[in-house]
Amino acid sequence: MKVINGQSLVITNNKNKPLYFFIKQLIDSLVCLCSLIILFPLLMMVAIFIKLDSPGPIFYKQERTGLNGKSFFILKFRTMQIDAEKNGPQWANLNDSRITRVGYFLRKYRIDEIPQFINIIRGEMSIIGPRPERSIFIKKFEKDIPDFRRRLQVKPGITGWAQINGGYEIDPKEKLELDLYYIHHFSILLDLKIILKSVPVILFAKGWR
Structure with a gap:
């Protein structure tokens, strides 16, 4: 057990499945590197459209909490106005007025996640895993869900078991239950199942905000 920011965290011993984590990290890195090279022309076009659509930077950086409570800065294409959080941290809502015109399209088809x-x-995330939350929201959820920090036992991901089984429509407690299911059952076959189920979610723009 490890204590992070005054909170106890039970850490999974990843050494129990060394081959799985080696293969997963290798696949993650190769897929992402090749994808960035192949998609480079598209990413340049996205960057131009963002700059033409609204004032502000192309990329959006935000501190998130990752594996074992370690903080990192997540990268996304900017999809909101630069003063989106002038009233404090908040989740995106359906038909959120803070989203730009280009941002609407980028979020709908998950292009902002690339x-x-x-x-x-960098090794801060994986393709598959629980979505990384902000520290402020983790502390908020822990008041009602003491075990919420257990999601930090594996690297956070772009897609995952919770994302394909509810996404934004589920509450934090349901999200935790689904994430813990993945943490307790992760395998190459389960990862493949999640990838296959993520494809229609992206193609048909399901559960986006």
């Missing part, structure tokens, strides 16, 4: 491939290559 820069997170850099986070994956």
